[in-house]
Amino acid sequence: MTWQEQNLPADHPPVKSGKVGVLVVNLGTPDAPEKGPVKRYLGEFLSDRRVVEIPPIAWQPILRGIILNTRPKKSAHAYQQVWTDEGSPLAVITRDQAAAMQVRLGDAVMVDWAMRYGTPAIPERIQALMDAGCERILLAPLYPQYSAATTATVVDKAADKLRTMRWQPSLRTLPPYHDDPAYIDALAQDLSRQLDALDFAPELLLLSFHGMPQRTLELGDPYHCHCQKTSRLLQERLVRPGLRFRTTFQSRFGPAKWLGPATDDTFAEEAQAGTKRLAVAAPGFSADCLETLEELAIQGREQFTEAGGAQFAALSCLNTSAAGLDMLETLLRRELSGWIPA
Ligand SMILES: C=CC1=C(C)c2cc3[nH]c(cc4nc(cc5[nH]c(cc1n2)c(C)c5CCC(=O)O)C(CCC(=O)O)=C4C)c(C)c3C=C
Numbered sequence: 001m002t003w004q005e006q007n008l009p010a011d012h013p014p015v016k017s018g019k020v021g022v023l024v025v026n027l028g029t030p031d032a033p034e035k036g037p038v039k040r041y042l043g044e045f046l047s048d049r050r051v052v053e054i055p056p057i058a059w060q061p062i063l064r065g066i067i068l069n070t071r072p073k074k075s076a077h078a079y080q081q082v083w084t085d086e087g088s089p090l091a092v093i094t095r096d097q098a099a100a101m102q103v104r105l106g107d108a109v110m111v112d113w114a115m116r117y118g119t120p121a122i123p124e125r126i127q128a129l130m131d132a133g134c135e136r137i138l139l140a141p142l143y144p145q146y147s148a149a150t151t152a153t154v155v156d157k158a159a160d161k162l163r164t165m166r167w168q169p170s171l172r173t174l175p176p177y178h179d180d181p182a183y184i185d186a187l188a189q190d191l192s193r194q195l196d197a198l199d200f201a202p203e204l205l206l207l208s209f210h211g212m213p214q215r216t217l218e219l220g221d222p223y224h225c226h227c228q229k230t231s232r233l234l235q236e237r238l239v240r241p242g243l244r245f246r247t248t249f250q251s252r253f254g255p256a257k258w259l260g261p262a263t264d265d266t267f268a269e270e271a272q273a274g275t276k277r278l279a280v281a282a283p284g285f286s287a288d289c290l291e292t293l294e295e296l297a298i299q300g301r302e303q304f305t306e307a308g309g310a311q312f313a314a315l316s317c318l319n320t321s322a323a324g325l326d327m328l329e330t331l332l333r334r335e336l337s338g339w340i341p342a
């Protein structure tokens, strides 16, 4: 009998056992590559005021009246191009990353995963960790570069859940790791391996990050600076004879000005300027997803070759590569320090 049990009245609810939980989180994805599920997912994602910073009174009519009636069909078609037997690549890879961390971190922790939009939802998985006895939770949004639209909204969602609890778990959050040597080393190692395996030598390696409205930079979001720093540190580590680098931003959305230069314009511009052999990597994405597998690997190839390019390769994200998992383990262990034995 523990000290706590001895001191409790007979009718007291069971006392939790003080385990440590890790919740790995990524953006989210539809449950199926069809119009209905894509519409539900986009409705939740694009209603997040951290993502679209337009007052709801002005934005919701545009979202409900136009975007959710046109985009789901087009996006569902794009998702169909990349969907796997096990589901959406982003969900499958995130699940596998969490499973690998469970094996590496062992019984000292319980590792689970969630998606910020769609399923499995953050509140549900926090509850599951608590039901399993976790009194301490490390929340790990897998975004190397901080942005209010990604990192902050994960913390908000977890806080919304904690707000409803009498007995809250202790929470730690994984900080952004855009300039962490473990991350830069993992990228350098994994991209070198992939470049070595190509059947051509690229003249240009495009480092493409997800875009954001330009306004977020002006309002003080560190995202753009984090991307630029990752890019610089990676270039310093990835010196290869004859290889040039450029940093670009992809996935423009809506009419506002977004961070530039735009990845799609750059594919065409480079080809027109005579670049024949190009590789593209997306260091800001922890897992391959629609934005890398469809927008870069499929559309990007078309944009580059139609404008006169000859050889094209879209490199994989860290996913469950050895380098990627080593990095994740390093980052998680550091944040778990004091909570689990070293
Ligand atoms: C206002 C719109 C958007 C902002 C701001 C935005 C920021 C942002 N997104 C990611 C990562 C991902 N985005 C993904 C898909 C996606 N993104 C937007 C819009 C904004 N993103 C849309 C509408 C979509 C859905 C697909 C589509 O209809 O085109 C994904 C992939 C999801 C998947 O299911 O595979 C990721 C990952 C970051 C990192 C970011 C800001 C830094």
Ligand SMILES: [Fe+2]
Residues within 6 Å of the ligand: 210, 251
């Ligand atoms: Fe996005």
Ligand SMILES: [Fe+2]
Residues within 6 Å of the ligand: 251, 290, 291, 295
């Ligand atoms: Fe996209």
